[in-house]
Amino acid sequence: MGLNNLDKGKLNELQNFQMDFDQDSMWKEIEERKKKRSIFTMILWGIGVSLMLFTFTYFISPSNSTIKKENASNINDYVEARKYEDSYTETDSNFSKKEVENSLSNSVDDINNIQKTIIANISKGFHPSSKEKQKQIESQINKIATNPSTKLSHIKSPQPVVYGENLNIKSNIKSVKDKIFTTNQYSQISKIHSRESFVKLDFDRKHPILKTNLKTFHTKSKIFVSPSIGIGYSFQSFTPKNEKTPVNRNNFRQLETWSAGIQLDFKIKNQIIVGSGIEFLQHNEQLNTYTSETNNIASFNPDEIPSEYIGLDGFLTIRATNKFQNNYRLLNVPLSFSWLLRYKKLNLAPSASIIFNINQKAKGKTQDKSGLILNSTPFYNTTTGIAYRLGSKFSFTFNSKNSIFVNPQIEFGPNDITTNLNSFAQQRNLVLLNIGFSRAIK
Amino acid sequence: MHGEELIHIYLHKPNDIGIIKGCQKKEPASQNALFKKYAPVLYATCYRYLANEADAKDVLQDSFIRIFKYFKNFNPEKGTLKNWMLRICINESLKMLNTKKSFIVFEKLPSEPCEQALSLDNLMMEDLIQIISSLPTPYRTVLNLNLVEGFSHQEIANQLRIEAFNSRKILSRAKKMLIKKYKLVNTETWV
Incomplete structure (x- = not known):
């Protein structure tokens, strides 16, 4: 025989040998997979484009240094404000700084009202030129400040809030608005508010240089976008159907779980955040199967068999191990509720989430009760239902709009994720560690 | 590789040129024609490697998904279409064997040798x-x-x-x- 031991004609015949199978059903499956693949690709593109847009907007937004440069003339305000801040903790010992900070955002509306009144007064041409008027105004402020029951709405026109040393009211209204809260005003109004709230927020908006001291507070931001990735480990329990006690199935070995997702968070109250988004999750698993067969030694070429495998009875026991890599891909829509606690730059937000699974795809092999190895796809539901997660998001705020976070979570899965074909009810719980980035977009 | 003469016959067929152009444009009709034409040969190849109908079908399906996805990479000047597809099928089959990580030392053979030569x-x-x-x-x-x-x-x-x-x-x-x-x-x- 030529051609490397096989006849050329026979070789051609072997290479072009055709085997029949159900082509139509396979073509249908291929078309379905192509469709699913295109949807998945679109989702990935969507996430990718969103991330790129997000990154782009992040980098083109003005940095703090730019703002600082624009407001360099306010450095005196900054210095005096710092003095005030330093004195604040000493003089107002009845309130801890933390308490004041917690009540900070409550004053936003009041401040806005004051500001409106001030602007209205300025536009009417009010000018506190008289020293007597100024004294009168100061006494009013002090009176208000020392009376806890006084409401800010009691401040009536003409009001002292344009009280300032170098305030040029005759210049245009816009420039006045920018200087509306000078340090002294800030100090005075703060005194008024010190018994019910702390008034730095709007001042901070007008004087961004002070943001360095206030950057931990996102009190103005209402909507956040948070892309994240995660890694975890799943714990599965198998219970024979119609029974209650789980059994050990050690041949299923759980491997890593990983996730990627993006979420929009809405601050509906000062400390309550509701969020939702989309999440892709993949559980990896290894199925080990063992089979053993006993064969007559005569079936084999003796040269091929190491002596240690041959039994005394002349029979050979063959042990075969197969390892199958399985994976479960899930597409989830999480709905989360967080309670935001703040500790300066480091924030903590305990959260509870409901996870709606919209799709599950099991790929790999499974083993039934009789030991048969079967394709696992038909044995798992295409949607697993609702799961619940508890977690705590630790975030580090590095400027007024951006923060990074680590979010350890525990997921309690639905009781059974399998179809009727599966002889075992299967529950999957999960420990997941997400890391991500949060950006205030509004 | 052996059997190149036979493989070239496919390339010279005018049908193939149309199929190749259609597949490059991702036209479903051309992809279907490609599948119907080559699936039996490729299936036999997968079966030779995997010795298992279910695995061979899985691998064939994966191979065609890969073929359609990367069809733009196929260069008719460098080789024949069938050759290229065979190579993908063989690689996918080897990948499947590797994934299963079967290290069966000795597999079961018929208990008695054949009587006739x-x-x-x-x-x-x-x-x-x-x-x-x-x-x-x-x-x-x-x-x-x-x-x-x-x-x-x-x-x-x-x-x-x-x-x-x-x-x-x-x-x-x-x-x-x-x-x-x-x-x-x-x-x-x-x-």
């Missing part, structure tokens, strides 16, 4: 494929790659990440096993 020349193709499929996985893989596809031992060693001398050794053992089991005749140059 078989001649390679007279064997039906189905029988030959069954005989090859009955070999343990490593033996079957090396035999297919070397004898049927025509890869050198060095190429096989690179693909399977083994030493070249191991490839030779496995092939020799595969041949011995077949000769002993099936009493193959007309195989003087095998051993």
Whole structure:
């Protein structure tokens, strides 16, 4: 025989040998997979484009240094404000700084009202030129400040809030608005508010240089976008159907779980955040199967068999191990509720989430009760239902709009994720560690 | 590789040119035509490697998904369409064998040797494929790659990440096993 031991004609015949199978059903499956693949690709593109847009907007937004440069003339305000801040903790010992900070955002509306009144007064041409008027105004402020029951709405026109040393009211209204809260005003109004709230927020908006001291507070931001990735480990329990006690199935070995997702968070109250988004999750698993067969030694070429495998009875026991890599891909829509606690730059937000699974795809092999190895796809539901997660998001705020976070979570899965074909009810719980980035977009 | 003459016949057919152009544009009709034309041959190839109908179908499906996805990479000037597709199928089959990580030391053979001697020349193709499929996985893989596809031992060693001398050794053992089991005749140059 030529051609490397096989006849050329026979070789051609072997290479072009055709085997029949159900082509139509396979073509249908291929078309379905192509469709699913295109949807998945679109989702990935969507996430990718969103991330790129997000990154782009992040980098083109003005940095703090730019703002600082624009407001360099306010450095005196900054210095005096710092003095005030330093004195604040000493003089107002009845309130801890933390308490004041917690009540900070409550004053936003009041401040806005004051500001409106001030602007209205300025536009009417009010000018506190008289020293007597100024004294009168100061006494009013002090009176208000020392009376806890006084409401800010009691401040009536003409009001002292344009009280300032170098305030040029005759210049245009816009420039006045920018200087509306000078340090002294800030100090005075703060005194008024010190018994019910702390008034730095709007001042901070007008004087961004002070943001360095206030950057931990996102009190103005209402909507956040948070892309994240995660890694975890799943714990599965198998219970024979119609029974209650789980059994050990050690041949299923759980491997890593990983996730990627993006979420929009809405601050509906000062400390309550509701969020939702989309999440892709993949559980990896290894199925080990063992089979053993006993064969007559005569079936084999003796040269091929190491002596240690041959039994005394002349029979050979063959042990075969197969390892199958399985994976479960899930597409989830999480709905989360967080309670935001703040500790300066480091924030903590305990959260509870409901996870709606919209799709599950099991790929790999499974083993039934009789030991048969079967394709696992038909044995798992295409949607697993609702799961619940508890977690705590630790975030580090590095400027007024951006923060990074680590979010350890525990997921309690639905009781059974399998179809009727599966002889075992299967529950999957999960420990997941997400890391991500949060950006205030509004 | 052997059998190139036969493979080239496919390329010269005008139908193929239309299919190639259609597949490059991702037209479903052309993809279907490509599938119907080559699926039986590719399925037989997958079966030769995997010796299992279910696995062969899985791999064939994966291979066609890959073929359609990367069809833009196919360059008709560098090789034939069938050759390119065969290569993808073989790679996918080897990947499947690797994924399963079957390290079956000895696989079950029929309990008794064949009573009648078989001649390679007279064997039906189905029988030959069954005989090859009955070999343990490593033996079957090396035999297919070397004898049927025509890869050198060095190429096989690179693909399977083994030493070249191991490839030779496995092939020799595969041949011995077949000769002993099936009493193959007309195989003087095998051993």
